[in-house]
Amino acid sequence: MKLHLFKHFNNLDITATSLLTLxxxxxxxxxxxxxxxxxxxxxxxxxxxxxxxxxxxxxxxGLGSKLFLLGIYWFFIVLFFGFIAPHQNYNLVALNFEVIFFKNLFFNLNLLFFGGELIWLYYNNPDLIEKSTIHPFSARAVILHISIILGAIMMMMVVPSFSNFFTPDNNWSSIVIILPFILLRYFFQRSSLL
Known part of the structure; x- marks a missing residue:
C-alpha cells in the first residue's frame, strides 16, 4: 500500500470536512x-x-451485518437526533429536514467530496482494495458508535444545562457542540485507524 497516498487521503478528508463544517x-x-x-x-x-x-x-x-447495523443507526439518528431531541426548536427541526432531503449545500458538498476522494483513492491505489474492510466494527463504525453516545450525552445533559449559551443564533455554541466530533474523527485519522 502506498502509505503516503493513504495519509494524503486522511489529511485531505479531515481538512475538507472541517472547512465545510466551519x-x-x-x-x-x-x-x-x-x-x-x-x-x-x-x-x-x-x-x-x-x-x-x-x-x-x-x-x-458479505454486507448483511453491516447494512443491518447501518439501518438501526439510521433509524436512531433520524428519529432521536433529527426529530425528538430538538422537538421544541422548530428552526433546528427545519435544518434537520434540509439535511435529510439533501437541501443543505455544505452537507451535500461534504458527501460529494468524500465520495469523490474515496473513488480517487481506490482508482489510484488498487492494492488498497484488498486491505480495505467492510465489517460492522471498523474504525469508521467505532467513530459512529462513539459519536452517537457523545451526541446523546450532549443533547440530554450539556445543552439543557447551558440553554442560554446553546442557542441557534450563537455560532460559538455550534462550534462547541461539533468540536468533539471533529476531534474524534481527527484522532482516528491521524492515528491511521481509518
Missing part, C-alpha cells in the same frame, strides 16, 4: 444531527464504494 457553522446550518448524519453517510459511502471495488476485483464479501 462554513456551515458560520452560516448557522449545523446541528448535532448534521454531524451524526454526515458520519453515517460517510460510512454508507465508504461501504458502497469499497464493496463495489472489492466485487469488481473478484473478492467475495
Amino acid at each position: 462554513l456551515a457553522i458560520y452560516n448557522n446550518q449545523v446541528t448535532i444531527f448534521y454531524i451524526l448524519y454526515l458520519f453515517w453517510w460517510n460510512e454508507v459511502i465508504y461501504t458502497a464504494v469499497t464493496f463495489y471495488y472489492k466485487k469488481r476485483s473478484g473478492f467475495v464479501i
